[in-house]
Amino acid sequence: MIGLLIAAILATQASAGPSPDDAQAQGQAALEGMTKIFTTLGSCERHFTPEQVKGVKRGFTPAAGQAPTPLQAHIAGAYERGKADTSLSAPVCQEMMRLLAEQKKR
Structure with a gap:
């Protein structure tokens, strides 16, 4: 009986999801990853076609008549900061776009 009670308690704790600290850490890691991608x-950008640029910017452009959300503004800032870095080659950039397009299909 005690074994069943302990098992039930452990199952309840396991299915409760991540702790608030873990959830915050996961959210921060996701934000850092998105920032790096958009940077x-x-x-x-200089290696992309106009259609590719438009598609990328769609990810952080607010709907017509709407103000950007804090996340959209953060991502747009990362994108703009990234434009100052000219070290990436066209093949590297096109490969990144290919990988992102593949991920989008999933």
């Missing part, structure tokens, strides 16, 4: 995309 890199900004650096690659």
